[in-house]
Every structure is written in C-alpha cells, then in structure tokens.
Amino acid sequence: METSSAPSTWHPLPDVHAFLDRAGGFLRSRPAPHTVPLTVTEQLRTWGAGVYGEDAPVFGVLERGGEVRAAYLRTPPYRLIVTPLTPEEAGSLVAHLVTAGHEVPGVNADSDTATAFAAAWRARTGIEPRLHERMRLYRLGELRRPEPAPRGRGRLADERDRELLARWYAEFVRDIGESGAQDPAAWADRHITERRITLWETPDGVPVSMAGVTARVAGQLRIGPVYTPAGLRGRGYAGAATAGASLAALTAGAEEVLLFADLANPTSNGLYQRVGYRPVTDFAVYDLPGAGG
Template identity: 35%
Template sequence: MYELRFTPDAAGFLATAGDRLARQPVLSTVIATIADRAVAEDAEGIQRDPDRPWWFVTIVDHVGLVDHARDVDHDGEIVGTAMRTAPGPDHALWVTEMPPEAAVQLAHALHDRGEFAGAMNGSLPATRLMAEESARLWGKRAEIRSHTRLYELDTLTPPVGVGGTLRAAVPADLELLNNWLTIFGAEAAEQGDRPAPELVEHDRDETSRRIRDGRLWVWEVDGRPVHVTGANLPSLGVARIGPVLTPKEYRGHGYAAAAVAGVSRRLLDLDARVCLFTDQANPVSNKLYQRLGYRPVVDMANFGLS
C-alpha cells in the first residue's frame, strides 16, 4: 500500500514533489505549470470557485527504498503524482507516471471519498489503469476520448512567406479571444473526427490573466486577428505551447505554423525547453509541428467514464 497525500496547497505540493518533477521536466510540464501558476494566483489572492475540485496528490512508497537515485521524502520514496484542478464540466484528472498498483489505489481512494471523476488524462499505462478501475467501481465504462502526443522542440525551422505579423494579445482582444477559447475544444474535436464536447464559456477572468501575463499571442493580417497561440511561462525550465487555434474561415494560409514558430522563438530566447501536445487523430497539426522542428517524446491518452 502506498501513502496518498492529498493537498489543495500548490506550494506545499511543490515543496514535497518538486525534486521528482524536476528529474523529468518535459514529462512533468502540465502538473508543474499548473502548480506554479496556482502559487502565483494564491499570492495574488485570486479566489477559485468553491465548487471546483482542487487538489494535488503525492504518492509515497514507504518500502523498497533500494534505488540510490530515489526521491526521498522523509521515510518514503515519491513514486507518482496527480492533480484535479481542471475547469468543468468534467474537472478531469491529470495523472503522471506511477506504479500500476498506485494507479489502482488512487482510483479506490477517490471512490472512498465519494469523488467521481468522469475524465482523466495523462501517462500510460497509469491513466488507463485508473480509468478502468474507476469505471469498475462506479459501474461505468472507460473509453478513450483522444490519443495525445507530447512533442519537444529540437531545432526550430520557421516557415517562410506567410503574410501577417505576430503580436502579444492586448486587453482589447479579450472578447474575441475568450470566444475563440470557448470553441477550441469543439474545433479540436471536429479536426480529430470526434463528437464535440459540451460547449462551456471559457473563464473570462482566466483569459484576462493570460493576456496580462503575456500568455496569449495573436497572428494579425492587415490589422485583423486570424489566429491565437497560447504559451505557458517556463516551469522547471520548460515552457509549453497551447492552445493553438485558427478559426475555420482563416485556415489554409500557414498562420498556425508562423505563429507557433514565432512564439517558440520567444520561449527559446528565455532559455526554456519548449514542448506542446497534439491530437494524434489530427494529421495536419502533427505534420505541421514536425516541420517546425518538434520531435515526439511520448504518447498519452484522455479517458472518459460513460
């Protein structure tokens, strides 16, 4: 049995699990980015929806301390992490690499808490095992909603001849960009030939903070925004790009490639390693990023319980 240490405190979580995350910073990009941002938001006094699940968990093994390179927390080895911080409607879990038994135990721990998680994303096979065990416990069926692939930038090769310019988003872009972020999930599902998820308006305050912090970039042609690329600030020396959206009426002109290349260059200038996720079912985006110099790191998956 493993000890599962749940906490809503991002700073405390990073103090405990930070060394383990830092050993594989690209694979840890999602949970490290969210935790770092939460620490900053807590310092600002930003309040979260009290009905939104919000926790991080560190999984500790108190036996088998035989690996000289182990991450030791007091008398145990940290063998995995997970979090539940995503907005609705599913409030999906994020699951990192962990032993199979730990993934199953985490599913039981949530069931014992009466906490149903209808979606979970992350590393394989841990996410699959947790989804299957959760489905069994709740009388549901686990199914893969999408296969994702994590890429890291090797040598940047920008496209040439694309009209327009890249600029940081400004407050005047708020309404347009919030609308685009609202439809992002549906657009991505359509490109991956999947049913569109429930449309939920994106959090305007979150969009405003992204603009304020320089985490949204616009490709503009003749003064008109035609594309948005998001970027997370570096955590553990790794910066992650996303979301990337060109609305339908503006596609086919190379705007996404040019914008992602431009944002990638700016992140490289911060001495960051740069990564991003793609939907494996979208051949256009996978080819695009590889042309820019991104190389696959690992495959992951998004599961739902139905």
C-alpha cells in the same frame, strides 16, 4: 535503504502549497512528462484556486520509503491528472479515490497510465470508461520557419485584442469538446497581462491565428492553445503563430519548449514537426460517464 518491498501509500494533501512542498522536487525532476501538473500548479499558485472554478482542487502523492513516487491532482470540474504509474499503482490509486469518495469524471495521463487507470476503474466500479482523446507530447528541437510562410507578421496580443481573444478562447474550447472552461474574458485578461499570446496578423493588420504559452516552470514552457478560426484554416497561419510563440519562449530563456497535438489530427501533427517539434511520448484522456464519489 529503500527496498522493492517497501510499502506504498497514497496521501491526500490539503492545498497547492502543501502539494508543492511535498511533490515539487519530484515533479521538477522530469519536467517533460510532468508538464501538465507543473503548469496547472503554477497557475493555481499564481492566480489562486478560483481560476478553475468554485470547488476546491484535490491533491495527493504516492510515497514509498519516505520518497514521492507519483502524484495526482484535480481542479473541478476537470479530469484527474496523474503522473506515470505502474498498473499496480493505478489500481491502488483507484482504491484510494473511491474510498475517499472523490468524484472522478475522467483521467488525463500518459497512455500506459491512463489505460491502466481506466481498466482499474472499470474493475472497481463497473463504469465503462470512454476514450476521449489521444495526444502526442512534442519537444522543440531546431526551430524552423514554416515553408511556405504566409504573408504577415507576429506580435504579442495586447489590450486592443481582449474581445477577440475571449471569443477565440471560447471557440477553441467548444471545438475541442471541453466543458467547464475558464471565464473567457478573465482568461484573455490574464494572458494579455502576462504577455502569453502571440498573434499572427495579415499585412493589413488583421489577426488570423493565435498561439499561447504557459508560464515557465522547471525550465520548460508549453505552447497552447493554438487556434485559427475555421474559415481561415489551411493557409499556414497556425504554423506561423506557433513558430512565433516558440521563438518568444526560447528568447525568454526556456530550456525546453513543449506542446501537445491531438493524434486524430494529422494536419497539426505534421505542421508541428515541420516547425521543428519531435515526439516525446503519447498521452490519453478517458471520460468516466456518470462517475461520482
């Protein structure tokens, strides 16, 4: 029988398949708080490690008494993704990563975990973390049509939208201040092939907003990205596209539909709640400037 004094040990894993063999059940046990590692590993499993870049992803799990209690992964050049940890576990993860010589440019986790990791990283390395973003995870309750609804209709993106989606994806990544994005054309091709983008278009057939969805895994789908070009914002298009993508997710059999919103943007948070989304928990993203192995 496991006791509270059982030792905890971080174990690196060689690839996504070994990671899912070891941690898949743990991740699926709590789909909402584990939504990011679930969807990222599903992309790696489906599209291959090269979808995020040339460098190999990094994986690991924390085991106690023979059971997985936490997990991490990183797809370079992106930040480390971590499941919920206690402050002590965050400190042990920092020690594990530093000892292994891993580059850690930042961390993305629930707020308590990210804050504990940032503090442990500062204490261990002397590097001052920089808060990049605070986000709120939402879960769809009762889907509601946004009011007032803009004129137009939603439709799935197809081959005729390839150039538009690639351009909008590049603009979205630029707007949120991310680097190391996926190739826009390849991103558009994958999302068109897998029917993952809902467009909202005006009555004369001009696309004005998009809302994507992740693959369904552990019964959940996550909406994102949601993007409207700057000159078309404030007209209800994003809400209409989000509602359309959410309905498509429910129709596809999703048990949970989730999305993230930047807490610095009260407009988007209010919009998602009007459509029917309810808060689950808060996340934080920290950058570790100059961090290396």
